[in-house]
Amino acid sequence: MKNTITLLLLFTISISFAQNSTKRADKLFDIMWYKDAAALYELELNKIERRSSKSNDSTYVKLLKRAGDSYFFNTDMENAYKWYDKLISNFYSNVDSEYIFRYAHSLEGIGKYREAKRWMKEFSKRTENKDNRSPKLDQKMITVEDVLDLEPRFILKNVSINTKYSDFGPMYYKDQLVYSSAIDTSNFHTRIYHWNEQPFLNMYLGQLNEIQSDIKPINEFSKNLNTRYHEATLAFSPDETKVYFTRNNYDGDLHRDKKGTNHLKLYSAELLRDEDDVLTWQNVKELPFNSEDYSVGHPTVSSDGKLLYFVSDMPGSIGGTDIFVVDILETETHNEAEGSIEYTGYSKPRNLGDKVNTAGREMFPFITNKALYFASDGHLGLGGLDVYESSIVDSDFQKPINLGGPLNSELDDFGFIINEEKNKGFVCSNRLTGKGDDDIYSFIRLAEEALCEQIIRGNVANSITGERIADVKMTLFSEDGKELETTTTNLNGEYKFKTTLNCDTKFNIATSKTGYENREKPVVTLKENGETIVPLGIETLNGLIVEEDGVLKIKIGIIYFDLDKSFVRNDASIELNKIVMLMAQYPNMVIKIESHTDSRNSDDYNLKLSDRRAKSTRDYIISQGIESSRIESAIGFGESQLINNCKDNVKCSETEHQLNRRSEFIIIKM
Structure with missing residues (x-):
């Protein structure tokens, strides 16, 4: 995608051809005449390589970068790869991470996905916590292979209106389609855009066929809106009486910033009746958040007409270009508290944030009631710009999802629009199987089976x-x-x-x-x-094992002791032998012993008596062959942990007191 993927459209400046090739190439590069610049950079690189001596490496490195960039920005990935590969191969340790990013994209652009995956990981490693593209490209959660393996959901068809030039930017209008084209007419014959040696863009109207799979050209969309320079990408209000469109900063004359850059701006126009009672687009106005210092373009309007989304590199952008949104206000004016800018009918622009925007380029948004669709090279994709879908849930945009092939390809795919109910729409691509530069493709989205x-x-x-x-x-x-x-x-x-x-x-x-x-x-x-x-x-592993209040215990009969005694009686040993057998059956079992008394007698007496009984019980179990290490502890608690209300001075039956006279065998582990 050559004259459409960027917001910065630069125009001719005088160049002194008395300068050497490198300086002339730099001048051409700076004004985005990439095709001419690339030829001059290659000329200088070939001279250096023929000498087989790169004595001035810094010059060689700069030329490699510029040659690669000239092709990269013109989406010639094969030649971009050629020069980036030499740059990375010879100067890897000193190369800025951005060139690793571009190298990975050039590899994708020529179908070398396995190598691209490696360099995406390297980019993420180098820029960790410094570039919000890093977690999106590190492939820890999703890989290039995952994107390649996505179930195809789209059937594409190259439409008949495409030419050898750039055709893109479709938008529905009534039962028709408006699109932008650099088709060469007599008006454009002598006016060539030097970035890619193509004519300038204007907007055209086409008729959709009955099944909305092809377009028949009609004529210019509006002579009032088309100028001698670029017009492209437009959006309509819900009632289609107002249009928002992208144009160079032009009002009869081109306006440039201090560096000579002519930026893009958004304009609006209204559908009004002229003197002959014919409806025409009139009252062209520049939107108030445009600037001489940055670009604004590629509009899309929400179905309720309340929100206008667009792309810009204005201050506050996360990356090269971001998607922003403004409220379309019913009131006539909106004054910013801290500045002197007056936004007539619009709120202050808001960046959609880093869930959608990246340090790369987000372009060509299209909003529906269900999702935001946009193109990006900052999320994990198949090469160049890919189309992504960010679903809308409770008014929030969700994590963008790559729509996969064949909608996306190894080159640039963008300008996606869709009729959600009919599952039909259009997308643009400069893939090599097209008719020319950027082509418009119609598509059918295969309905997903309802998930159960x-x-x-x-x-x-x-x-x-x-x-x-x-x-x-x-x-x-x-x-x-x-x-x-x-x-x-x-x-x-x-x-x-x-x-x-x-x-x-x-x-x-x-x-x-x-x-x-x-x-x-x-x-x-x-x-x-x-x-x-x-x-x-x-069930528990054994009938003796029970769980009480979340604690595992060995449950045996009551252990009786003689009055004021702590030695194990014969009847008690019968019950304790059950524990011995269980611990022998489960050799990893570790227990602790807790002995308790009723409240009769003094606290101190009961504490000492219960402790002697706990330790006597432990000694008996050990005497039967159980290792001492498997009994973590044997402690008496006296009357401190009564399980009923039979405390001092409370009259209770013998049965109630007996409930408190107990030994517990608690399982620590098995």
Whole structure:
């Protein structure tokens, strides 16, 4: 894409041809006469390389950069690669990161995606935390291969109006299409735009065929709006009585900034009746946020007519060109508090932010009720400019998604417009299979099958007692055993996976928790959108293992001691032997012992007695062959942890007191 992808359109300045080739080339480069500049840079580079001596490396490096850039900005990626490759190969360690970025794009432009992927990663590594393109190109989440593997969603057709020149910028108008073209007519015959040796752009009107797949040229869109210089890319108000369009800074004369640059500006016009009662575009006005010092162009209007989006390199831009938006106000004026600029009928421009904009170029926005479509070379793509879709959710733009091939190609793809209801539209590209420079393509967007998705949730309970179990590790597996997600049950034993599955799909759920048997259950999701609820019952590894208030314990009969004694009686040993057998069965089990008394007798007496009993219990278990290291502790708590209200001076039955006289065997790990 040669005369359309940039906002800066420069025009002729006088050049002294008495200067040497390099200086002449620099002059041509600075005014964007890239084709002529490239020829002169190559001439100088060939002289140096024939001498086989690069004594002045800085001169050689500059020439390599300029030669590569001349072709890169003119989208001749094969020749851009030729010179960037020499630059990177010979001066890699000293090359600015921007040239690594351009080198990667030139590789994409000639189809060398594997090499491009490597250099995109290198660019991200070099510019980490310094360039917002870095995380977009590092390919940690999505790779070039992922973009290449996207399911094709578009069928493209080159339309009949295309010429050997640049044809682009389509926009719907009634049942017709307005587009821009550099078609060579007698008006343009002697006026050539030297960037790419093509005529200047004007806007034309075409008739859509019944299926909106081709365009028949009619005539100029408006003689009142077309001038001797560039007009391109336009948008209409919802009632199509007002048009916004892009033009050089021209009002009969070209205006340039201090550097001689002629910037683009946005203009509006109204559809009014003339003296002959014919509707024509009149009352051309320059929009108030234009400037002599930066460019503004490529408009698109929201369907409610309240927002105007456009592209600019104005102060506050993140990259080369960004997408901005203004409110179209009902009031006549809007004064900026801190400045003297008066915005008539518009708010102050707002940058869409770094979710959409990058340090590269964002171009050609098109807004619908569903999404913002735009072209960019700052997001991960297939080469040059690619078209992206940023869905609108709750008035916020989502992360842009590459629309993939064949809509996108290794060169520049841009100027996307669509009728969302009909899934038809147009896009522009300078891919090599076209008729000329930039071509307009009609497309059909293949309707995506309606997604049928299921959320997986449920609960986990003890299959014997029915008690809900917390902190169970839940793992979701695909049918072929691939782990998709893990989560844990909450205090109520409930779980829910974030991963959604397709309807009528087989999957497996597995449980894992210390002290419980692992369980895996095969499930098939339901056949309609919604939730597949999977309740699970699990059992402890042994009937002696129970869970109380989230704590695993070994539950045996009551351990009785003689009055005021702590030695293990025969009847107590029978119960303790159950613990010995269980610990022998599970050799990784580690426990701790806690002994408690009732409230009768003094606090100090009860504390000491319970501690002696805890340690006597521990010693017995060790005497039966269990390693001492597997009993983390044996502590008595006296009457400090009563499980009922039978405290001092409270009358209770013997049964109630017995509940407090207990030994607990708590499982630490298994």
